[in-house]
Amino acid sequence: MDQISAPSKKPTIQLIAIDADHKLWNFQGCKITINKIAQFLLMEPQTENIKVLVASFDKSFYRFKNILCILDTEENIYNFMLILRSTESCEKVFDEIQKSKEIKDTNFSNEKLFRHLIFPILKEIQSNQILETENKLTLRKLFKSFYDEGKQKCREYLKGIQMDENFVVEIFGKSVTQPATTAAPVPTTTTTTTTTTTSSRTFSHL
Helix, strand or coil, rough: EEECCCCCCCCCEEEEEEECCCEEEEEEEEEEEEEEECCCCEEEEECCCCCEEEEEEEEEEEEEECCCEEEEECCCEEEEEEEECCCCHHHHHHHHHHHHHHCCHHHHHHHHHHHHHHHHHHHHHCCHHHHHHHHHHHHHHHHHHHHHHHHHHHHHHHCCCCHHHHHHHHHHCCHHHHCCCCCCCCCCCCCCCCCCCCCECCCCCC
16 A cells, blocks of 8 residues: 655645534544555544544545545435545546446436535534634535536525525525526536556545
């Protein structure tokens, strides 16, 4: 297993985790390892007394620029959002995972993303100013990365759960209340050919 340590001056990888009780865990420093043999993504928060978190490749992986969302819609034990240092590094991690998956993540679901990840995050940060400050920019970047159709579905979902409009605008910006004028396809994931490998690689330097 080859591991490369990130220079201290570079921004770290951020991890947001939602547990089975819909509680938000936010880690500003995280190291990740892709294990192609065991078929999992290992996430190690750089915080004392915090256990290592694992996302198996049978979960659903969606990439939005430098944000990687990981959903477990069946067992719903943990759902994750990784904010990597750049779009390029996130794409590299995403592609490595897709190469090793038996079933590629090609069917994006706005509803599952909102219900299992975005909504629990919003509920937690609504009553916690520190969490709001730490995660507001990430949620706004995520919303801006959606195509018009995805943005419209987000507006409809937020309207349906009747969340305070002032809070929603504070998080996502004024554009969240403005309906889209044109519709575009929702983001699709990259389909790649499955490969076999005998090594595990750490992307903590990305």
